[in-house]
Amino acid sequence: MALSYKARRRWSLVLLLVWLPIYCIVAVTVMNAIPRLPMLVELLIYIVLGVAWALPFKFVFKGVGKEDPDQK
Numbered sequence: 001m002a003l004s005y006k007a008r009r010r011w012s013l014v015l016l017l018v019w020l021p022i023y024c025i026v027a028v029t030v031m032n033a034i035p036r037l038p039m040l041v042e043l044l045i046y047i048v049l050g051v052a053w054a055l056p057f058k059f060v061f062k063g064v065g066k067e068d069p070d071q072k
Helices: 005-033 039-052 055-061
Strands: none
Touching: 005 039, 005 055
């Protein structure tokens, strides 16, 4: 099922305003729970976690910043 442009815009706002802060809190909590790692390893993990949150939602964000194709 394909989402309309308006639905994708709304879902992108929900993801950015609700899901992203929750994800950040969980990621930092998990990182604090594991034993201390070398700084470069921690940096690499944070980079991977910083990109990984958006990959499942790529279809929602695709084309949201462009003009509404239905208004032409």
